[in-house]
Amino acid sequence: MSSLEMLTLLELAQGRPATLGGAGEQSSSAPKEFRRAIRWLGAFGRRSLLLLVLLAAWEAVPRLGLADPTFLPPFSEVLKAGWQLALSGELYDDVAASLLRALSGFLISVVLVVPLGLVIGWYGRLGSLLNQIIEIARNTAPLALLPVFILLLGIGEVSKVTMVIYSCAWPLLLNTIAAVKQVDPLLIKSARTMGATPQQLFRKVILPASLPTIFVGIRLASAAAMLVLVASEMVGAKAGLGYLIIYSQYSFLIPQMYFGILGITVLGLAFNAILEVLERHFMRWKAPAV
Structure with a gap:
């Protein structure tokens, strides 16, 4: 054997x-x-089928003469312009500048506004006192205040980051307040009946139950940050994707302009994907939807 x-x-x-x-x-x-x-x-x-069809149509329409290639260049020409920007290093500078401004304003607003929303949502009298101011401020468009921020803070980084903070604040604040108010009262009563302290009530009941709605506000705030950032970079900036778009338009570099728009879209999608991962991480306790 x-x-x-x-x-x-x-x-x-x-x-x-x-x-x-x-x-x-x-x-x-x-x-x-x-x-x-x-x-x-x-x-x-x-x-991704619909997206692939749209990109194929973008490539085919100008090449078939259905649109003027001067104003709507083929998708391959847009990618070629982006590749040239990457080789020159200009794309890296613009993306880095936009990311720094967007992330700074977004993170500052999250750190400051989410705790404020939790307090306002928990203490009803404070919410009633601040309600009129919140309604007036949130209905004032951030882009309408852009000249005011530039006059008061200059055309440097401070005004741009402040604009991002302001635009992110309202979706964050309103969703956080709503999240606290929508917590099931039976959960709160049950926790108090079992002798939970105010700190334990907040950590074990209020905050976990509020997280889904708070993350909705965070994702809305991230979209608002990118929107306002592009507009603020079109005025008095020397770098950034918004600056790239407006400079390309004025210089009639149309493929480069379209690539700047795509760059903003990709950054927004990446930002949203990261937030989705964080949301799943912090809400592992939540049963998945059937």
Whole structure:
């Protein structure tokens, strides 16, 4: 009897799978991984079908003469212009400047406004006192205040970051206040009945129950940050994607202008994807929707 046969008999006697069978199972796992990858690609293709059709139409319409290529260049020409910007280093400078301004204003607004919204939502009298001021301020368009911020704070970084903070504040504040007010009163009563302290009530009941709505406000604030940032960079800026768009328009660099618009879109999508990951992380306790 060979050593391989003896090893197989020993493994069978001990209730373990044979070595040859284990190797077969390992080899069969490769097709499973391949099939899983194929299914993922198929699902991604179905979700992205409309986007791919739109990009194909963008490429075909100007080339077929259905639109003036001067004003609507093919998608490949837009990508070529972006590649040239990347090679020159200008794209990196513009993206870095926009990211710094957007992230700074967004994070400052989250740190300041979310706790304020929790307090206002929990203390009803304070909410009633501040309600009129909040309604007036949130209905004043941030872009309408752009000249005021420039006059008071100059055309430097402070005015741009402040604009982002202001635009992010209202979706954050309103959603946080609504989140606290929508907490089930039975949960609060049950926690108090079981002897929970105010700190425990906030940490174990109020904050977890409010997180889904707070994250809605955070994602809305991220979109508002990108919108206002582009507008503020079009005035008195020397770098940034908004500056790239307006400079390309004035210089009649149309493919470059379109690439700047795409860059803003990609940044917004990446920002939203990161927030979705954070939302899933902080709400692991929540049962997934069926």
